[in-house]
Amino acid sequence: MRKLIILFIFISLFSQTNATSMMLVRDIVTGKTKLPDNVALAFIPVYNIGGCLNRNSYSRANQNGPLEYGFRGNAQNLDLNRDFTKCDSKEARSFAQVFHLLDPDILIDNHVSDGADYQHTMTLLTTQYDKLGADLGGWLKNNFEPQLYKGMAEKNWDMVPYVSFETGSPDRGMVMFYDPPRYSSGYAALFQTIGFVPETHMLKPFKDRVLSTYAFSQTIIEKTAANAAALIEQRKKARTEVTKEKSFPLKWTTDTARFSFVTFKGYEQAYKSSDATGLNRMYYDRSKPFTRQVKFFNVFNPSDPITKPNAYIVPQGWGAVVDLLKLNNVILQQFTKDTIIEVEAYRIDDYKSAPRPYEKHHKNSAVKTSVMKQKIKFLKGDYFIPLDQPANRYLIEMLEPTGDDSFFAWNFFDAVLQQKEGYSDYRWDDLAAEVLKNDPALKAKLEEKKTADPKFAANGSAQLDFIYKNSPYYEPGHNRYPVYRLVYD
Secondary structure (H helix, E strand, C coil): CCCCEEEEEEECCCHHHHHHHHHHHHHHHCCCCCCCCCEEEEEECCCCHHHHHCCECCCCCCCCCCCCECCCECCCCCEHHHCCCCCCCHHHHHHHHHHHHHCCCEEEEEEEECCCCECCCEEEEECCHHHHCHHHHHHHHHHHHHHHHHHHHHCCCCCEECCCECCCCHHHCEECCCCCCCCHHHHHHCCCCEEEEEEEECCCCHHHHHHHHHHHHHHHHHHHHHCHHHHHHHHHHHHHHHHHCCEEEEEEEECCCCCEEEEEEEEEEEEEECCCCCCEEEEEEEEEEEEEEEEEECCEEEEEEEECCCEEEECCCCHHHHHHHHHCCCCCEECCCCEEEEEEEEEEEEEEECCCCECCECCEEEEEEEEEEEEEEECCCCEEEECCCCCHHHHHHHHCCCCCCCCCCCCCCHHHHCCCCCCCHHHHHHHHHHHHHHCHHHHHHHHHHHHHCHHHHCCHHHHHHHHHHCCCCCCCCCCECCCEEECCC
């Protein structure tokens, strides 16, 4: 059994995280800090190179220094912390290669937080426990994570969970951040890697942000070394669990009936006249600090369960998707000859595309599908993907069209949503009559619809369209999702 724990300390664009990483490496190399024998560290000192080189003093209006810092967007103006699954950037594709090469036990993505004002310097976003499986997720929640909070307190850094209020006030409690796979921690969880996003408070002095991040790095190294055997064993169990799991939820909602309490140190909210607008504005009154027990909602209820197929089949023509599957170490097999297989095929019945672009995409949501059993001809070279592998959760999240961060959601398959062929009414009218003559069932269906819908009965174009879409002339690939589910009886 492997005895070396791999900690992948991954750095974002934030200046303090670069400084902290270099300080930690310096102290390890010079002997000031001893790295435990059972821990290996991997660093990406600068992930967003384009953003790092785009120096300025204004784009982080919420942040207290330093004098200069990089920009959130990379050279393509992409936020790399939304790119871990869609991989529009070279940075994200390079990250995936390194991630799977290392197969880290823990991923740390250091950040600076936006949001409310409070007394704490360090907050911690932990990946959603449930996505890691019952064993690994339970061990993280009940055993490992509490040790991190205790270790930080012993270093005089009063850490709390990432501060996310439904309003600007803690009165209604804090909600655990839901990290879908587009984020680093959510992506890592797809491969049974524990993800942490330490978020320092943006209004604290730069020095304090650096020192608290350094303290967290020390703490995670210490606690990982002390729990190495258990962590390795829990990840091994999670890998086995995910290969055997029969059903995977695609949606999660916060359970408002279950919560714990955290000690939150904040500032009272107050209102005054704005010097900028002259209108009433909210502010945090630092002369009125408080310490309260606040509800922390950190339980999620699963919904929209997907029964795992025995395999997916992806036609080779969808090369961008296949490339990302390969990049993420998915086990793929190719057909050695043309073959006809009965599969489950999704029809996209409805969806909404965002009216404004988000990270270079008009993301699809509210996707509704129906399932058809069809015999499909697959070609030599098409991809057969068995669902008995450690990448099962990644495959379900990415290949099921209703997933929040699926390839369909990110527009990889939008081409099937456009009908390519049509007709001229004058030409199709004669053919439609012939179709009805040869298909009594369709003619009966048409008459039934005319009887039930007077507007339809009075609309010749609508009737021609109805006949067309229920005839062999209508292209079968329109709105048919081109990833097929193979389910053995």
